[in-house]
Amino acid sequence: MGYYVHLHVAFACDENEGVAKLAQHHLDLLGPDAPIEVHWFLGDLANRSGKNRGPKGGLSLWGIVGNYTNGEEFCEVLRSFWNDLLREVPGGPFDFEHVLVFEEREQSGCATAFEIIYDEDRDIIEIKRHENLPFSWHQM
Numbered sequence: 001m002g003y004y005v006h007l008h009v010a011f012a013c014d015e016n017e018g019v020a021k022l023a024q025h026h027l028d029l030l031g032p033d034a035p036i037e038v039h040w041f042l043g044d045l046a047n048r049s050g051k052n053r054g055p056k057g058g059l060s061l062w063g064i065v066g067n068y069t070n071g072e073e074f075c076e077v078l079r080s081f082w083n084d085l086l087r088e089v090p091g092g093p094f095d096f097e098h099v100l101v102f103e104e105r106e107q108s109g110c111a112t113a114f115e116i117i118y119d120e121d122r123d124i125i126e127i128k129r130h131e132n133l134p135f136s137w138h139q140m
Helices: 016-029 036-046 071-077 079-085
Strands: 004-012 059-067 099-105 112-119 124-130
Touching: 004 071, 016 036, 016 079, 036 059, 036 071, 071 079, 071 099, 071 112, 071 124, 079 112, 079 124
Parallel strands: none
Antiparallel strands: 004 059, 004 099, 099 112, 112 124
């Protein structure tokens, strides 16, 4: 029996090589107890190359429909990755940009967003949770 959860990750990324190198570094540091979705996410990023085109810049997009996936745990386990990513990896997001992680649990009828921000004043990564967003993918 399954419990479906949509998980989507988006952040600014013009060129993949710098992000891929960072993702591989963090993948190498992961322990076997890290959620499988974290392994899949970093593994996918680590294998990317080339440019992400767009008139004002590119995006890195990743997503899955997981089974009992926990978006909050996903974001927390990746905290050190977000910290490094948001410190201006070549081709990746600038330090003032945000990473967005969307989660929609089966039959919830709405999405939750995790907004990952580098707070320069406090020199920390902040993960803000925004619940009951007015849209969903209608995961059944």
